[in-house]
Structure formats: C-alpha cells, structure tokens
Amino acid sequence: MKEQKCPADASYAECLYYAANAFARQMTKMADDAFLPTGLSASYAVLMMTVNHQPGICPRDISQRMQLTPSTITRLIEKMEYRGYLERRSTGKFTEVYPTDAGEALVPVIQSAWKNLQAHYEGLLGQEEAHALVQRLTGAVAQLDAP
Amino acid sequence: MKEQKCPADASYAECLYYAANAFARQMTKMADDAFLPTGLSASYAVLMMTVNHQPGICPRDISQRMQLTPSTITRLIEKMEYRGYLERRSTGKFTEVYPTDAGEALVPVIQSAWKNLQAHYEGLLGQEEAHALVQRLTGAVAQLDAP
C-alpha cells in the first residue's frame, strides 16, 4: 500500500499553470452562464462593452485591452458584425469599430448580467477573497507581461 | 473630454472572469514553452504525469484530477496512445490507462521541464507571491466546486 488515495497528490497540485487554468475554466463556465440572457458568451460580451465604451476603437487597441491576439479579435468582431451588433469602418489600413443600434441596445443587458456574475462569485468566495484574487491576478499579469 | 485614456478603464478591469482568463492564457503559453523539450504541450504533460503516478488509473479519475471533462480526457489519451506513450486496456465498460515504456521514459524530461517552469514564474512573480496565488486559486476552485 503505497499511494492509494493521495488526495491533492502529485507535483502538479502546486503548479500555478495548472491551478490558473482550472480556475479560469470554472470562471468561464460561470460567466457564460451569467451572460446567457444576453445571447452572448463571455468574450463577446466583453468585446461589446469595450466597443460601446469607446466607439471607433481600433482592433489593435481592443486586442490590448482584452489581452487577446489581433487575429482573435478579428474573429470576434466578424461574428458580432454578422450578428448585427458591430460595424467596421476601414480607411486604408486602419479600422474603426462601432456598435450598431442593436449593439448599443445590448449594453444594459450585458451590464446587468455582469453584475449578476460578480454577485455570484462574490457570494461563493466572499467579497474580500474575490477582490484579493482579482488584485493578485491582474498584478501577476502585469508582472509577466513586462519582460 | 470625458473618457480618453482611462488606463485600467471600464468595468471589466475588476472582473474575476476576465483576470482569471488573461492570467491562465499567459501561464499556458509559459508552460507550453517550458514543456517544449518534452515534445508535449502542457496538458499532455500533466496527463503523462498523472498516469505515470498511478498506472492503471481510469479516465474518469484522470478527469477528476485534471479537472477536465471525460470527453476531453478521451481525446488526450487517444493522442498519447497514437504517439505511443500510453496504452488503454478495457474490460467491459471499464478502462485502465497505462504508460508504455516510451511513456515512462518521458517522466524525467517532464519533471525537469516542470521544475524550469516553476523556477521561471517564481523568478518573475517572486516565490512568495507565486505560492500565495496557487493557494488562493486552488482554494477558490474548491469553493466554486462545492455547490
């Protein structure tokens, strides 16, 4: 009888990569759930908020804000354009992204879903802890970004 | 001049879903990088460690350990089987997963990559902070899992 149950078990129980991804998956599921009433999954909701907050923003800036690659942003925008929520206006190599009326109409719905999401995880984790986590995570992101 | 630069900007700067995913993406990239010498990307490395640690483990248990869905585990195993690192032995509806010799031979390589990964992020974040993050993340995962 050597290793039968070992609950938290092996090496990777302490691995940051590992913990980060497990947590992110959970949060994404929770977020997609919360955003269900908007008809969008979480990333799209974030995109819509970003564009609504700063109409005319260019893809590269969206990419930086959302910390997703430009190609991903293109894909996200495409879909929202197709769905009639966003519109691209290109002049030369530059592109500006605007919400359509339908896109603007979505804002309050998204915002309320967002509040619910926050309430949900704060309810489960405690407000303190949730906030501390966000702090640490954004801090870490910044630190890993620099070099 | 209302909202021109707003660096951390809007609502989602404080969103846990958001921070968690940004961080996870970063960590995954770093991990894939670290596992490059093993020829595996991070998830596969974790799978190999899990199976090597407990040969004969069944997919469902792997799924629980790795916190990925069973279907994902099937896919991961398939690929490792195809590559000659794992082997499935099924009896009835049950399946046992074993490492092949090639799979076992991989262990030290993976382990060293793992150490490098850890060293890398601890170097960037500080050992303290890295550890605290792991603690909080695993704690949070557990808390969100329960209900």
Add this chain to the structure above:
DNA sequence: ATAGAATGCTTGTACATACAAATATCCTGT
C-alpha cells in the same frame, strides 16, 4: 520621390476543450 521597413488587419489552419448524444456495460429491486 522612392525603396524598404514597419504597421494593421485578415486568412488559413491547428489545437484544446466542452456539450450533447450515443454505446456499451453494470447494478438493483423486485
């Protein structure tokens, strides 16, 4: 004025992951 570098965006393609449904097997209560 222009050639070459840099920039901004998009496309082709690949990968990890998930959900829902399909199988196949096992268990349980009568």
Add this chain to the structure above:
DNA sequence: ACAGGATATTTGTATGTACAAGCATTCTAT
C-alpha cells in the same frame, strides 16, 4: 432473472484561441 436505471467511455460537433503567413497601407531615410 430481468427490466430499468445508473455508470463509463466514446463520438460528433462546435467554440474560443493562437500562430504563421499574407496583404495592404503607411512611414522613414535617403
């Protein structure tokens, strides 16, 4: 002993994301 439910795994399909390469445009240094 067996019908119906429970369980374990796999399959079909879809999604989000990334990388590398491609184009088109703009900038820069001569």
